[in-house]
Amino acid sequence: MTNTLIDGLKERVSNAITINQSVGVILPGNNYSDLIQALFEHIHSRSEDVWVYVTITRPYESIFKQFGDLSSGGNIKFIDCISRAAGLPKIDPNCIFIESPAHLEKIIMEILNIFRNIGDNVQKYLIIDSLSSLLIYNDAQLVTEFFTHLTNRTRLSDIHSVSIAIEEEMSDNINKIIYLRSDKIIKLRESFI
Amino acid sequence: MSEGMVVSEGRITVEDVVCKTGIDELDVQLDGGIPVGNTVLMVGSSGSGKTTICMQFLANGARQGERGVFFTITEPLFKLTKNMQGFDFYDKKLIESGMINLIDLRIISERLGLDAEKYTVEDASALLEVLKDIADELNVKRLVIDSITALCYRLQTKEMIRDFIFKLGSSLAAMNCTTFLTSEVPPNEVKYSQYDIEEFIADGIIFLGDVDRSGDLIRTLQLIKMRGTAHSRIKSAMSISSKNGIELTPLLKSRA
Numbered sequence: 001m002t003n004t005l006i007d008g009l010k011e012r013v014s015n016a017i018t019i020n021q022s023v024g025v026i027l028p029g030n031n032y033s034d035l036i037q038a039l040f041e042h043i044h045s046r047s048e049d050v051w052v053y054v055t056i057t058r059p060y061e062s063i064f065k066q067f068g069d070l071s072s073g074g075n076i077k078f079i080d081c082i083s084r085a086a087g088l089p090k091i092d093p094n095c096i097f098i099e100s101p102a103h104l105e106k107i108i109m110e111i112l113n114i115f116r117n118i119g120d121n122v123q124k125y126l127i128i129d130s131l132s133s134l135l136i137y138n139d140a141q142l143v144t145e146f147f148t149h150l151t152n153r154t155r156l157s158d159i160h161s162v163s164i165a166i167e168e169e170m171s172d173n174i175n176k177i178i179y180l181r182s183d184k185i186i187k188l189r190e191s192f193i
Numbered sequence: 194m195s196e197g198m199v200v201s202e203g204r205i206t207v208e209d210v211v212c213k214t215g216i217d218e219l220d221v222q223l224d225g226g227i228p229v230g231n232t233v234l235m236v237g238s239s240g241s242g243k244t245t246i247c248m249q250f251l252a253n254g255a256r257q258g259e260r261g262v263f264f265t266i267t268e269p270l271f272k273l274t275k276n277m278q279g280f281d282f283y284d285k286k287l288i289e290s291g292m293i294n295l296i297d298l299r300i301i302s303e304r305l306g307l308d309a310e311k312y313t314v315e316d317a318s319a320l321l322e323v324l325k326d327i328a329d330e331l332n333v334k335r336l337v338i339d340s341i342t343a344l345c346y347r348l349q350t351k352e353m354i355r356d357f358i359f360k361l362g363s364s365l366a367a368m369n370c371t372t373f374l375t376s377e378v379p380p381n382e383v384k385y386s387q388y389d390i391e392e393f394i395a396d397g398i399i400f401l402g403d404v405d406r407s408g409d410l411i412r413t414l415q416l417i418k419m420r421g422t423a424h425s426r427i428k429s430a431m432s433i434s435s436k437n438g439i440e441l442t443p444l445l446k447s448r449a
């Protein structure tokens with residue numbers, strides 16, 4: 001990992017989400033951890049904003065081990081969709097453990113519940129990590145419907161969102177819907193980085 | 194909603210004509226709430242959340258100053274309160290202040306000297322009078338019987354069941370009291386009542402079910418009927434949690 005790479009990513013992502021309501025990030029699996037590093041550094045530098053991080057890729061605990069310092073600002077809440085189904089949940093005031101990544105409605109409810117209690121003057125951000133991982137547990141049609149519904153709701157509540165999709169996990173439907181529903185697409189190419 | 198109605202004492206407000214369940218998404222689906230005085234069947238199989246949603250309905254009402262009463266037949270009071278303590282909406286103070294009254298119907302019928310298993314026509318009308326008196330005396334605006342199935346079991350004929358629910362419903366409606374009756378049905382069946390009568394007499398039916406999604410069960414709630422309101426008929430996903438009690442969001446439908 002070179003710092004210039006992460007700094008570059010951070011700048012692209014932070015510019016995009018400040019200007020656009022919904023940003024889709026499509027990237028090869030190889031660059032996944034760089035992106036996450038960049039995102040956490042960005043979150044860390046924006047302590048006045050409120051963030052909700054939905055993880056379907058990695059258990060909250062493992063994220064916390066790696067980025068705990070960067071997420072310690074108290075401005076980020078996690079929704080972990082995989083630990084409970086895998087039998088590894090802990091109780092943590094900063095994380096909501098959802099019983100199954102197939103319970104897409106519950107994910108929507110928990111996201112909106114967290115943001116509902118946040119004042120209007122605070123900028124709200126949502127990270128979906130990742131849309132493509134939902135495909136492991138749900139059929140593509142359902143994930144498409146989930147994403148449509150979620151982006152409708154976040155728009156109404158003035159929540160900015162970053163939706164990550166990993167190329168290797170993508171299906172045509174998801175590719176289509178992420179293009180359709182995002183105001184801005186950041187496509188990372190290994191060759192460029 | 195009859196928002197424009199005017200009577201001599203002043204304007205009738207929405208609150209006078211609809212009873213808000215206090216579960217936001219449900220009230221939206223009901224186009225504001227349940228028409229005041231309706232008798233509503235809360236239908237579901239075992240563990241579907243009937244008791245929880247009824248208790249949340251009472252707690253939300255009590256917080257708005259509407260007194261409620263909960264008649265239990267299936268669960269003893271200590272178990273009921275123990276289960277409900279797990280929910281944030283439940284507050285012991287609401288019980289202590291008398292805003293929610295929990296009453297074991299078996300104890301009442303024992304005091305009336307009724308047979309525990311089977312009621313005669315006279316038994317049934319004695320019980321009905323007591324229920325009406327309690328509702329009247331406490332001036333309750335929300336009443337729950339959990340479950341009507343267990344009560345119907347003690348009424349021996351379809352006529353007695355029809356008579357009992359009809360009279361109970363009309364007396365409570367006259368008191369502007371909105372009533373939830375829980376109805377137990379077998380899982381995975383589209384059936385709203387055990388004796389096939391309750392559903393026709395009731396003004397409303399709320400169905401709690403579940404759908405299978407790749408092996409996981411998702412709880413659902415659907416309004417089947419509600420007299421007097423233009424309600425939605427969509428199937429919602431329902432969540433039960435300690436923090437928020439019952440919550441709804443539209444069910445995502447896989448077309449696969």
Ligand SMILES: Nc1ncnc2c1ncn2[C@@H]1O[C@H](COP(=O)(O)OP(=O)(O)OP(=O)(O)O)[C@@H](O)[C@H]1O
Nearest residue numbers: 238239240241242243244245246279280433434435
């Ligand atoms: N504190 C809680 N947090 C989340 N879920 C809970 C909690 N307490 C109970 N539940 C869930 O709610 C279900 C029971 O709900 P409830 O007792 O309202 O169902 P019911 O339809 O009345 O069942 P029965 O027919 O057995 O009376 C439990 O099976 C459990 O899954």
Ligand SMILES: [Mg+2]
Nearest residue numbers: 243244245339
């Ligand atoms: Mg029950």
